[in-house]
Amino acid sequence: VIGVVIGKTDVRGFPDRKNVGSERYTFSFTIRDSPNYFINVTSWGREEYIKPLSESFSVGDCVTIENPLVQSKEMGREEKFNPVTPSCYKLLLSENHSVVKTSPCYKTDTKLLSLLHLPVKDPQDYYSLGDIVANGQSLDGRILNVLAAVMSVS
Numbered sequence: 001v002i003g004v005v006i007g008k009t010d011v012r013g014f015p016d017r018k019n020v021g022s023e024r025y026t027f028s029f030t031i032r033d034s035p036n037y038f039i040n041v042t043s044w045g046r047e048e049y050i051k052p053l054s055e056s057f058s059v060g061d062c063v064t065i066e067n068p069l070v071q072s073k074e075m076g077r078e079e080k081f082n083p084v085t086p087s088c089y090k091l092l093l094s095e096n097h098s099v100v101k102t103s104p105c106y107k108t109d110t111k112l113l114s115l116l117h118l119p120v121k122d123p124q125d126y127y128s129l130g131d132i133v134a135n136g137q138s139l140d141g142r143i144l145n146v147l148a149a150v151m152s153v154s
Contacts, residue, residue, distance in 0.1 A: 001065045003031030004112040006038060007083055011054045025050035030083050031063060032115045040082040041065065043093035057102045062112055066099040068092060083120055121145050
């Protein structure tokens with residue numbers, strides 16, 4: 001699978017249930033290979049595998065993923081921590097079998113770079129900040145998608 005990384009989480013550690021006293025690490029990222037298709041990728045493993053893997057690429061980089069495990073998503077639960085994707089699958093990286101290679105997008109496919117700026121949500125499923133201000137009371141308690149642009153950072 002070849003795609004551009006459009007989102008990425010930080011590395012987190014959890015107590016390992018199988019090996020008491022040790023930790024397992026994880027992080028996730030989302031890759032996109034066309035305007036309509038993107039998929040979440042999760043990696044679990046030892047700290048020595050996960051941290052260098054996470055540090056090897058950033059949002060905007062193109063990656064090639066070899067030998068991932070393809071799994072069905074657990075609907076509802078998966079989207080709690082990752083972007084909602086159009087696929088009913090997710091990719092799982094294995095320390096022993098999977099490989100992630102990075103390369104500049106312009107060397108892989110110049111079309112991939114343009115995918116970085118496309119929204120992942122339906123264009124009809126957004127509220128503007130003006131709508132939220134005007135209808136704040138009626139939107140109380142609802143989860144909203146907001147489309148906004150940063151004009152400056154200072």
